[in-house]
Amino acid sequence: MTDAPILEAIGITKSFPGVNALKSVDFRLFPGEIHTLMGQNGAGKSTLINVLTGVHAHDAGEVRLGGEPVQFATPLEAEAAGIQTLYQEINLCPNLSVAENVFAGRQPKRRGMIDWKTIHSRTEAALAELNVSLDVTKSLDAYPIAVQQMVAIARAVSVDARVLILDEPTSSLDDSEVARLFDVLRKLKQSGYAILFVTHFLEQTYAISDRITVMRNGEREGEYVAKDLPVERLVSKMVGHERMSERLKHAATEAPVSKSEAPPFVEMRGVGRRGLMSPVDIDVQPGQILGLAGLLGSGRTETARLLFGAERADTGTVNVAGKPVKLGSPRDAVHQGIGYCPEDRKKEGIIAALSIRENIILALQARRGWWRVLGRAKERAIADDYIAKLGIKASDAEQPIGLLSGGNQQKVLLARWLATDPKMLILDEPTRGIDVGAKFEIMDRVLALCAKGLAILFISSEVSEVVRVSHRIAVLRDRRKVAEVAGNALSEDQVYRLIAGDAE
Numbered sequence: 001m002t003d004a005p006i007l008e009a010i011g012i013t014k015s016f017p018g019v020n021a022l023k024s025v026d027f028r029l030f031p032g033e034i035h036t037l038m039g040q041n042g043a044g045k046s047t048l049i050n051v052l053t054g055v056h057a058h059d060a061g062e063v064r065l066g067g068e069p070v071q072f073a074t075p076l077e078a079e080a081a082g083i084q085t086l087y088q089e090i091n092l093c094p095n096l097s098v099a100e101n102v103f104a105g106r107q108p109k110r111r112g113m114i115d116w117k118t119i120h121s122r123t124e125a126a127l128a129e130l131n132v133s134l135d136v137t138k139s140l141d142a143y144p145i146a147v148q149q150m151v152a153i154a155r156a157v158s159v160d161a162r163v164l165i166l167d168e169p170t171s172s173l174d175d176s177e178v179a180r181l182f183d184v185l186r187k188l189k190q191s192g193y194a195i196l197f198v199t200h201f202l203e204q205t206y207a208i209s210d211r212i213t214v215m216r217n218g219e220r221e222g223e224y225v226a227k228d229l230p231v232e233r234l235v236s237k238m239v240g241h242e243r244m245s246e247r248l249k250h251a252a253t254e255a256p257v258s259k260s261e262a263p264p265f266v267e268m269r270g271v272g273r274r275g276l277m278s279p280v281d282i283d284v285q286p287g288q289i290l291g292l293a294g295l296l297g298s299g300r301t302e303t304a305r306l307l308f309g310a311e312r313a314d315t316g317t318v319n320v321a322g323k324p325v326k327l328g329s330p331r332d333a334v335h336q337g338i339g340y341c342p343e344d345r346k347k348e349g350i351i352a353a354l355s356i357r358e359n360i361i362l363a364l365q366a367r368r369g370w371w372r373v374l375g376r377a378k379e380r381a382i383a384d385d386y387i388a389k390l391g392i393k394a395s396d397a398e399q400p401i402g403l404l405s406g407g408n409q410q411k412v413l414l415a416r417w418l419a420t421d422p423k424m425l426i427l428d429e430p431t432r433g434i435d436v437g438a439k440f441e442i443m444d445r446v447l448a449l450c451a452k453g454l455a456i457l458f459i460s461s462e463v464s465e466v467v468r469v470s471h472r473i474a475v476l477r478d479r480r481k482v483a484e485v486a487g488n489a490l491s492e493d494q495v496y497r498l499i500a501g502d503a504e
């Protein structure tokens with residue numbers, strides 16, 4: 001770390017209609033450091049990044065790069081000046097190939113023609129840096145979201161930048177991929193990069209950061225040397241009161257005692273699909289949480305999608321509430337009282353242009369049938385209720401959901417399914433991108449519903465979270481179910497061993 005900041009914000013103010021997103025914020029980023037920006041959902045982290053990188057113009061204040069005032073009109077201008085940014089919502093083109101994504105806007109040419117050979121070999125080299133090997137000519141959407149994110153990072157590291165900004169890059173990566181990414185970040189830091197990182201994972205913050213800037217309610221709360229800031233203090237600075245740190249100590253999220261040996265709500269027998277998932281048996285009881293553990297690509301999401309009818313099974317049978325049913329489409333599943341919060345909120349979840357109210361009532365309306373309209377006042381009451389209950393930070397229920405911070409969008413999705421009063425919920429990474437405070441609130445709420453008889457299929461990359469909340473855990477590996485174990489009785493270590501395959 002040297003004496004002069006490479007990138008600096010001085011008194012940055014930025015308002016959107018109805019929100020003061022940034023209130024005279026100062027921020028400094030030095031060469032050779034990894035600096036983490038922390039704060040609750042809606043605190044202004046992404047907005048600050050957007051101002052620094054030319055996505056938004058600021059209302060007042062100054063941005064300096066290498067000591068000189070700059071005003072980037074577009075992210076491309078910031079990129080040209082040596083600032084590479086991986087935004088919170090992946091900004092790649094799913095239909096282009098991996099290599100096209102890495103080189104979009106800056107393709108090397110030979111004699112006026114795009115030099116595909118160079119593009120492909122340089123993309124492979126950039127991915128190799130991250131220990132990823134893929135067919136770079138395939139279209140990006142052929143790969144799961146975590147791999148797509150690796151591609152975005154490869155784009156960032158394949159140019160000669162001085163500043164690298166990553167807004168929640170790890171929220172869809174599993175442990176080994178996070179470790180890999182961190183290795184890369186440390187290497188880049190050694191070579192003098194200034195790295196700005198946003199995450200909600202406290203452990204990751206401490207594993208990687210030299211310094212931490214805390215934001216709260218659009219203000220900079222403070223800047224700290226990571227090793228001098230104990231985790232409880234960090235949390236209370238983020239949430240603005242001391243109670244939360246107490247709460248963290250005795251983590252409230254523990255699975256309620258299993259209610260009964262009630263017959264399963266869902267029984268899947270030998271359900272699979274060639275090329276997607278080997279046949280699995282899965283039971284989920286009312287009032288119980290079945291956790292799915294496994295590495296990325298082990299078949300967790302595939303299992304969920306088969307159950308929800310989003311993928312059509314070619315073998316097996318499903319019983320719901322004791323009766324054989326055919327779940328050929330999500331519509332069938334919703335009709336049976338099954339809700340699904342998908343992992344990729346942008347692609348499968350939110351409709352950015354619709355309001356929060358419209359996004360929340362979507363599943364409820366679909367379940368009632370479109371001809372039985374709820375009425376504006378009723379819709380509004382439901383939306384306001386969930387905005388309050390889940391602490392969704394928005395100026396109003398009529399705000400387009402696309403304008404909410406990432407974590408708040410995730411909460412709206414959860415509200416959508418809770419509003420249908422489902423009998424079973426499939427939660428695929430439900431707390432991804434959600435701040436510590438809200439995470440406990442959301443899990444508490446889910447557990448309370450579970451105690452009232454809701455059946456839950458819970459998927460998370462965080463093994464600790466799966467172990468803590470699940471009554472039983474199905475462990476998946478290579479798109480097969482390899483074990484099923486009682487949740488509370490198990491240690492994380494044991495689950496890790498099952499996942500890794502050395503406990504059989």
Ligand SMILES: Nc1ncnc2c1ncn2[C@@H]1O[C@H](COP(=O)(O)OP(=O)(O)OP(=O)(O)O)[C@@H](O)[C@H]1O
Nearest residue numbers: 016021041042043044045046047403404405406407
């Ligand atoms: N384009 C926009 N139009 C209107 N309001 C916006 C826009 N972008 C952000 N906001 C609002 O500004 C505030 C700060 O949002 P921001 O996205 O910076 O939060 P964040 O700290 O990144 O949160 P998260 O952890 O959920 O990603 C929020 O209240 C959000 O709704």
Ligand SMILES: [Mg+2]
Nearest residue numbers: 046088405406
């Ligand atoms: Mg954000």
